[in-house]
Amino acid sequence: MKVGRVELFAGQALLLGLMAITILPFISIFTTALHPSGTVPNGLEWPADPQWGNFIEAFNVANMTALLASSTYIVIAVVPVALVISTMAAFAIGLLRIPGARLLLFLFVFGLTLPFGGIIVPLYYLERAMGIYNTRLAIVLPLIALYMPFAVFWMRAHFVNMPTEISEAARVDGATTWDLFLRIHLPLARAPIASLGILMSVWTWNQFLLALVLVEDPTQRTMAGALGAFQGHYATNVPLLCAGTILILVPTLVVFVLFQRQIITALLQGSVKG
C-alpha cells in the first residue's frame, strides 16, 4: 500500500490518542478507588498508601455475592426462554410462512424502535395488579417480551434464507412440522442463536430502567440496577463508589475479553440487521 510516512505517523498517533481517551477513565477510577475511604482525591494521582481494603469493603457493603446471584438468576431466566420462543415464532413466520406471517412480522418489527420509557408507567401498574412488583419476575417477564421484536426479526432473517429443498426433502421422508424444527432447522440455526444469546445476556446484565422502576430491593435487581442503588448510597464517598463500580464492571470486562470476537461480531450484526 502506498501511504506516506507522515500520514502513517499522524494516523497512528491519532489512533493511540483515541485509545488513551477510552482507557484513561478506567485508570482514573482505579487510582481513585485506592485512596482512603471518604477522602476526595485528585484525578490520576497514585495514592501514597494504596487502600486495597476498599475493594473488600465495597464488596461487603454492596452485598456483591447477592448481586451476582440475582443478576445471574435474571439472565438465566430471561435468555433461554426468549431464545426458544423467538426461534419458534421466527421459524413459523420465516420458514413455514403461515397465513398471516406478514402481519405478524409487521407487528413484531413495529416494536423495534420502541423506547422502554414509553411503556414503563403502565408496566408498573400492571405488575402491581399482577402481584409480581418488587420480585425478579417483574424484570424477567417484560424483558423477554421486549426482546421479541429484535429476536424474532433476527431469527427470521436466518430462516427466510434457508433453501426450501431442505424442508421438502424432510417432508418427503415423512417428517412432521415439529421434527422439521427440532431435528433439521434448529441445529442449522446454531450460529445466529448463539449470537442472539450473547446479545441478550449483555443487554439483560446492563438493564437499568426496568430494575429501577419495577424492583425496589437492590439484591433482586440486575447488576446495572444494583449499581444505581449503590451510587445513591455512596455518592459522597468517591473512593468507595469507584471501588464498587470497578467490582461491578469486572465480570462484564472478563466476559468481554474472553468472548470479544463473538461479542463484537454479535453486536455489529445485531445493529445491522436491526
Add this chain to the structure above:
Amino acid sequence: MTIPSKSTVTSKKRPAAPALSRWISLNRVVRRETIIGWLFVLPALLMYAAFVLLPLLLSIQYSFFRWDGITPMTWVGLKNYATVLDDPDLLGTIFNAFRLVVFFSFIPVTLGLVVASIIHRVATGRLGAVARTVLFLPQVIPLVAAGIIWGWLLALPGLINQILKSVGLDALTRAWLGDFDWALPAVGFIGVWVLLGFCTVLLLTGITKVDPSLYESARIDGAGWFTEFVRITIPLLRQEIGVCLTVTVIAALAAFDIVYVTTAGGPGNSTAVPGIQIYILAFTEQRIGLASALAVMLMVLVLVVILPIQRLSRETTS
C-alpha cells in the same frame, strides 16, 4: 332492481364428488398446518402482547386521563398533550433530546467515519485489531457505570479539570455537570465516549467490504486521504452510516441511564430529556396522565425520526 334469473343459480356447477373429498382432505391438511404454525408463534406473541402491546395501549389510554395512580381517573381528552406543548419545561425536554442527538449521533458518526478510514489506511495489522477491542470497551459496560465514571471525571476535583489546570487553562475549570450551560454538552460528551467506538468498528467493517481495487486505482491516480474519503468511503457506506444513525439517534432520543446517574435532569431543567421527565412525572409527582402523554409523544417522535433514515439508507443500497 333486477332479480337474477333462476337459471344462473342452478347452472352453478358443484364439484364432482371425488374432487370434493380430495379438496376437503387437502384443506384439512392445510388448516392443520396453519394451526400448528400459529402454535409456534403463540408463546412469543402472548408474551409480546401482554408485556409490550398491552402497556402500549394503556399508555395511550392513560394519556387521556388525569390520574394520580390511586384515586379514580378523570377524563380530560387532549388536555395532557396541550399541557406538554404549552409548558416550556416539558416541551424543553424534547428540544434537549434533539440537542443530545448532535452529541450522541452526529459527532460519533462523523468522527467514526474519519477514524475508520484512517485505521483502514494506516493500521491494518496488530494496531488495528487492538484499537478495535479497546474502542469497543465502552459499548459493553452498563451505561450506568459510564455515567458514574464520568460523573467523577467531570466533577470539580476530577480528571478533566486537572488536565485543564496542568496545561494552564485554570479559567475553564468548573463543575461541568452542575453548570447550566455546560451540563448538557458534558452529558453529550459521555455519549460520544460510549458510542464512538461502536460507530468506528461498525463503519470499519463496512470499509473492509469495499472492493480494494477501488482504493488502489484511486491511489494510482494520486488521490489523497480526503478525496478517497469523500469519493469512495462515504457513498459506499450509506447502509452502515444509516445503521449508525439509527442506533445512535434512538440512544439520544430515548436516553435515560446516563442522564439519571449524572444529573437527574438538572441543574434546573437543563439536561431533562423525555425519559427522565416521564420518570419524574409518574413516580415522584404522581401525574400519570401527563407522564403518559409525554411517553406517547416520545414513541411517535422516535418513529417519525427513524423511518426516513431507514428509508434513505435502504433505497440507495437496493
